[in-house]
Each structure stands twice: as structure tokens, then as C-alpha cells.
Amino acid sequence: MSEGILNLHNHTPFSDGAYLIDEIVEAHQKCDFEVAGVGISDHLFCTPSSREVKSEKEFERIFGKETRDYVRQVHEARQRWDGEMQIYCGAEINWPLNKTMLDTIKAMLDGIDYVLFEYVDWAGLTQLANQARRWPCPVVLAHTDVTEAFPNTSMDQVVRTLANARIVYELNSKLLPLSQHERWFKVLPNHRVQLALGTDTHDDLSVLRDLPQMHEFACEHGLKEKLFCPKIRAEEPQAVSR
Ligand SMILES: [Zn+2]
Ligand SMILES: [Zn+2]
Incomplete structure (x- = not known):
């Protein structure tokens, strides 16, 4: 892979982003630094604005088609940009609203290369850690100020939990200024935890300018070799019936 930066956290109008996939890719191409790939990571499944779901059946019915439509859109964009920009198909999942549906969700991730979990508390992280290695794609802890x-867990315990479960930690623009996370970034490199970079792009493309300093910060802290690069999973989602 080239030396360029991967930005794995971008939203589109499929959830609450303002820019289409093509517009996001073009904005990355216009950056004055090299971008090696763009990950689309729209909110899937239950969000604060979706309606309440009571059963697994209902969950599948409501979100199954939506998820397949999303994956198809991102895969089509991947084809369009083939040879120009590598596009990854991610998803961001709200932990508190979806934590009871994990088994159902796991079976709905065909064609998704990685999942970002947001708003995970300590109980959630331990629960996730117990099963993350059995997920069909890598699990990333999104924009978390540890x-x-x-607050009641040592950084050492957090990093060990991430390492054992192979959960990727995300360095997100939301954590800027990065100087306030020095303590965590002294602990993080001591264990085998991969690092994802993401800007959480919604309606402001100027966040892309944060990428070089985040990348530099990662390299300065010895994390260059641990930068996370997703693997592309199944070109097309599996057939609808199962
Ligand atoms: Zn988020
Ligand atoms: Zn996000």
C-alpha cells in the first residue's frame, strides 16, 4: 500500500452527512497531502432518530433492506472510483441503542469492511471485547476519550482489553487538540492495538485538513506500523434469503 492517509470516518446523506460519496472522494483528492483511501461509515441500525424496535424480527425487517441498499451504494461507488481512490465500506453503530441486537446485527454485515461503535461505556467495552474476535469484520472503538x-478504569486495563479483543482504536478529529491525550498515547503504543484515523465528516469538509496532524501525531507516538487498513469483504452482499 502507498504511504497515503486513510480516512475511515465519513458520513453521507444516507445517514446524517451532507455530502455524497463522490463529493467526499473529490474533496479528498483535492487535499494537499496524499490520501490512500476513503471509508464511508454511515450510521446504521438504531439511531436516536429511528423508531423504537421491540423484537429481532422487527429489527431485521426495518434495517435489513436499508443496510443492503447502503452496502450496494458504497460498492457501486467503489466500482466508479476503481483505480483512482480505494473506497471502504464501514458502518457506525450506536452502542446503547443496539447492544441487545448484536447477534442479529452480526448476521447483517455482508459487504461491510469494518464497524465503528460509538458511545461505548466500560460495561459495553467488556461485553464487546468478549465477542469482538468472532465478528465478521474488524471492530473499531469510535471517537473515544478514554x-x-x-473514568473508573485504568488506561492500562483499557489498552489490554482492546489488545486482547483486537479492537481497533480510532483517532478522531473530535479528540483535537491532541495534546490533551498525551497520557493515553503514551500507554496505547505499548500494546498491540491498531489505530484508525477518521474525521467524522458530516457537513463540513474542512475537517479533512485535520488528517495530516492526526497522522503525524500517530507516527510521533510510534503507531505508524499499527495504522489500521481494512480488508475489502465480499464484493456483493449475499442473497436476501437465508
Ligand atoms: Zn459517532
Ligand atoms: Zn460518525
Whole structure:
């Protein structure tokens, strides 16, 4: 793979982003640094604005088609940009709203290359850690300030939990300024935890300018070899019936 940066956290109008996949890719191409790939990571499944779901059946009925439509759109964009920009198909999942549906969700991820979990508390992280290695694609802990999210847990314990479960940690623009996370970034490189970079692009493309400093920060902290690069999964989602 080239030396360029991967930005794995971008939203489109499929969820709450303002720019189409093509517009996001074009904006990355216009950057004055090299971008090696763009990950689309729209919110899937239950969100604060979706309606309440009571059963697994209902969950599948409501979100199954939506998820397949999303995957198809991202895969089509991948084809369109073939040879120009590598596009990854991610998804962001709200932990509190979906934590009871994990088994159902796991079976709905055909064609998705990685999942970002947001708003995970310590109980959630331990639950996720117990099963993350059995997920069909890599699991990423999204935009988490570990001091804030896990106030009663030592950084050492957090990093060990991530490492054992092979959960990827995301360095997100939301964590800027990065100087306030020095303590965590002294602990993180001591264990085998991969690092994803993401800007959480919604309606402001100027966040892409944060990428070089995030990448540099990662390299300065010895994480260059641990930068996460998803593997492309099944070109087309499986047939609808199962
Ligand atoms: Zn988020
Ligand atoms: Zn996001």
C-alpha cells in the first residue's frame, strides 16, 4: 500500500452527512497531502432518530433492506472510483441503542469492511471485547476519550482489553487538540492495538485538513506500523434469503 492517509470516518446523506460519496472522494483528492483511501461509515441500525424496535424480527425487517441498499451504494461507488481512490465500506453503530441486537446485527454485515461503535461505556467495552474476535469484520472503538468514557478504569486495563479483543482504536478529529491525550498515547503504543484515523465528516469538509496532524501525531507516538487498513469483504452482499 502507498504511504497515503486513510480516512475511515465519513458520513453521507444516507445517514446524517451532507455530502455524497463522490463529493467526499473529490474533496479528498483535492487535499494537499496524499490520501490512500476513503471509508464511508454511515450510521446504521438504531439511531436516536429511528423508531423504537421491540423484537429481532422487527429489527431485521426495518434495517435489513436499508443496510443492503447502503452496502450496494458504497460498492457501486467503489466500482466508479476503481483505480483512482480505494473506497471502504464501514458502518457506525450506536452502542446503547443496539447492544441487545448484536447477534442479529452480526448476521447483517455482508459487504461491510469494518464497524465503528460509538458511545461505548466500560460495561459495553467488556461485553464487546468478549465477542469482538468472532465478528465478521474488524471492530473499531469510535471517537473515544478514554478518560471521559471509562473514568473508573485504568488506561492500562483499557489498552489490554482492546489488545486482547483486537479492537481497533480510532483517532478522531473530535479528540483535537491532541495534546490533551498525551497520557493515553503514551500507554496505547505499548500494546498491540491498531489505530484508525477518521474525521467524522458530516457537513463540513474542512475537517479533512485535520488528517495530516492526526497522522503525524500517530507516527510521533510510534503507531505508524499499527495504522489500521481494512480488508475489502465480499464484493456483493449475499442473497436476501437465508
Ligand atoms: Zn459517532
Ligand atoms: Zn460518525
